[in-house]
Amino acid sequence: MRKLGVFIWFGYNIPIKERTSLIREIGFETVLHWWDDSFIEIEGFSKEQQADIIRKEGLIIENAHLQTNQANDIWHDTLNGQAALAKYLSDIDSLANCEIPVAVYHPSSGDNPPPLSEIGMNRICSLIERAEKRGVKIAMENVKNTEILVKILDTINSPALGFCYDSGHDFIWSAAPYELLNRYKHRLLAIHLHDNLGKADDHLAPGAGVINWDILRSSIEQSVYKGSYTLESDSAVIPAERTPKEHLKLHYDGAKSKLL
Numbered sequence: 001m002r003k004l005g006v007f008i009w010f011g012y013n014i015p016i017k018e019r020t021s022l023i024r025e026i027g028f029e030t031v032l033h034w035w036d037d038s039f040i041e042i043e044g045f046s047k048e049q050q051a052d053i054i055r056k057e058g059l060i061i062e063n064a065h066l067q068t069n070q071a072n073d074i075w076h077d078t079l080n081g082q083a084a085l086a087k088y089l090s091d092i093d094s095l096a097n098c099e100i101p102v103a104v105y106h107p108s109s110g111d112n113p114p115p116l117s118e119i120g121m122n123r124i125c126s127l128i129e130r131a132e133k134r135g136v137k138i139a140m141e142n143v144k145n146t147e148i149l150v151k152i153l154d155t156i157n158s159p160a161l162g163f164c165y166d167s168g169h170d171f172i173w174s175a176a177p178y179e180l181l182n183r184y185k186h187r188l189l190a191i192h193l194h195d196n197l198g199k200a201d202d203h204l205a206p207g208a209g210v211i212n213w214d215i216l217r218s219s220i221e222q223s224v225y226k227g228s229y230t231l232e233s234d235s236a237v238i239p240a241e242r243t244p245k246e247h248l249k250l251h252y253d254g255a256k257s258k259l260l
Contacts, residue, residue, distance in 0.1 A: 005030030205254035
């Protein structure tokens, strides 16, 4: 039976040690980490220190999400583009140093991503080459624009490059949900599972929306992916009265019902 995992930032601004303890108490065994120090003032710990805290709780870090606010810069021939590449290369190195095997990467961001460019593809190749050398894999996530994702995955053939499937993104932004999952099932490296009502990226618990979890589970089982069912449970629509423990339990129970 697969393990269940959850995003380390599951929707509540509470201390990292409290979050990891609750995650373990509810029954999750793995986590999706956030690999950036943008929350360091809130956390009080660097991403590397957080990784140590997570592991001391007995949780496995299956993958880590790279920051997304520089994703579009990669495609521009600018100083910001050069800086974005340097940042992502540094992130690959630090993931390798912390023995985190998979980096989740957004190939673009927002409603109006930049067009494909030669310099952007060259930078993506540089990231993948660094990942190959450092023993890290990069999982490209499906976002609103799939053209860039498809171009990368269909053009670059590397054992260090694969696919991260996000069920919520797929169901609200794809013309044919589950198509990408089936198309790249032989390269599936990571999964972000959450439900929605078909209109917005709600990040609901499995079963709380309109996604067909029988189809989804079957497609994952037919893929090469052997990791956890990982929930990206950072909903923006959490009722004010719901406690962190109640929120985690709701998502855990939904996953057990729909996936195990």
